[in-house]
Amino acid sequence: MDRGGLSRGIHRSSETVVGIDDVARAAGVSTATVSRALSGRGPVSTTTRDRVLATADRLGYVVSAAASSLATGRARAVGVVVPFLDRWFFSTVLAGISDALVRQGYDITLYSVSAEPAERRRVFDDHLRRRRIDAVITIAIELDAEESASLRGLGVPIVAIAGPNPLLTTLTVDDLAVGRLATAHLIERGHRNIVHIGADASSNAGSSVPALRRRGFEETLAAAGLSARAVEPADFTIEGGSAAAARVLAGDDRPTALFAASDEMAIGAILTARERGLRVPEDLSVIGIDGHELGRWFGLTTVDQFARGQGERAAEAALAELDGATPAHGRGTLPFELVDRGSTAPPAF
Amino acid sequence: MDRGGLSRGIHRSSETVVGIDDVARAAGVSTATVSRALSGRGPVSTTTRDRVLATADRLGYVVSAAASSLATGRARAVGVVVPFLDRWFFSTVLAGISDALVRQGYDITLYSVSAEPAERRRVFDDHLRRRRIDAVITIAIELDAEESASLRGLGVPIVAIAGPNPLLTTLTVDDLAVGRLATAHLIERGHRNIVHIGADASSNAGSSVPALRRRGFEETLAAAGLSARAVEPADFTIEGGSAAAARVLAGDDRPTALFAASDEMAIGAILTARERGLRVPEDLSVIGIDGHELGRWFGLTTVDQFARGQGERAAEAALAELDGATPAHGRGTLPFELVDRGSTAPPAF
């Protein structure tokens, strides 16, 4: 009669959804026992548990998230806050988070915050505060004081990826070091005239990812006794990188190398360079940051930051904190690695 | 005293979260009135409503999703089921969904289903059935009978994007027509020797997106009296398109044009063609499908299917159905448009 596991997914399509008391009745026990058997919390005899589990399975019972959440205070869901969904870095990190969360039976609730202030405020003041989530992961979100306080007020673990915030548990690569590494790579190959494509020097006092990468560039340049060339601002898209490169390459004092703060900008720069008949790396070296899959097709040298792994680690950190682990406030160290694919070489002149 | 809107986001960080009865007490009314005032359902005098609203705002009250959901049966969240998060089409559609949903105050719960059967089953049998969502949107998910039944059993609106399922409300471009359009474009330019890169002819009896595109290709070829060349199977990635093109171009009977069933494959094909010293479109015409942003950088001619718009429309359709609109079972028509960017031209020989 009981077809055990085989019956999963094949439920009689009864009118109403089966509830915990349907299971209790069918198994001849109380709802409390069903709850204990299913959750694994609290003592239940093996025989009873097996019977309850089989019954629940047969009936296709699934706990109501709302009811369970209301009773326990746990939602079995993690909120993820992102500024963009359709850019490589974010969707890749998200994929990593999703992997790790699904493994643990958690759902993921997505909060995409635009730059639009009113909408952004709604996300922080309303959506995130509905107590629908047990933890929050932010990806490269720069929080103002209010937003930061609002998040903290949630009273749940918060893990920030790629957005160094001294007040939050932060998981991020050392972007200053990344900026240095990429710059040193170019200097070692003999470049003296390097332009950085990324954050405007005037923006962000210094803690944002783009600003850190730029500072790594400037510091390394200075340490090598080279004068820092003006930084060419761009928005981290292929398009932005392309436009920035166009401006830079049009000038009379053409650099021998470009250091783009993201692979997408680096790719844009390569495309523009090619359009102008410049060979990479013979006439122009280009290095990026990210480890974007596309880089491979352009032979792009880059500093890989293992985006997918960042997502997985953030999810694990969030769940660990939920399980009582002490929040590692301050900066967590994430790995990065230079991948030389050939778009950098000594300057020809 | 009451700083009105200015106070939003600045809440006294009291020990416990403020609940509906805190608001009721502070406003000098009953919880029922607060509920009515905030939800807009049920009669409340203007004065009372304003006072309640101001109080709620001042206290930073936000309804508990769990409690509200338990009482109303509505979760104010929509589930989105995707096979991949880190591929252009999916993340772009997702961005569109997110836009539309946030506008209506809905949260989005993400269900990323891998190919791994056990995990996939858990998503359909457990996660999706926790009654956490008011509607489901699937993106290019091919459902087997059980999964389809499981979804239907949820008793919520279901909108399928890019996965024509006669049993579900489906929003998809007419992929057969898209396949025909792209093929006709090549034939009109004089191509007689065209290879299709996409779904293997042997796979999928015919209703999947890749299969429909291939059939559009074959039908149009046949209608023009051309013999259908073997289709070159590939997995819709740049890498797959590149490999497929490599196999095709290595043969002795080199085609004059390639029709790739996705822009990513088309780009892979272009990259490979270039590597082999072939000029596009002089030596080889290439056309793709999607409207991928990257296509612009390769001068790729494509059939744009407006992915972001698809997401928005799916979200709107789902919400409309929630509001009582009749589910438009069968196939909804979504726009598509040929964008000629120059990667197709008459064959040189």
Add this chain to the structure above:
DNA sequence: CTGTTAGCGCCTTCAG
């Protein structure tokens, strides 16, 4: 080990 009994926080008839 198991059953009974309060709620979790909000919504919604039903009276007033």
Add this chain to the structure above:
DNA sequence: CTGAAGGCGCTAACAG
């Protein structure tokens, strides 16, 4: 228009 009260479905003490 407003308040009182039961209940949404489940869990967590507390008894037994």
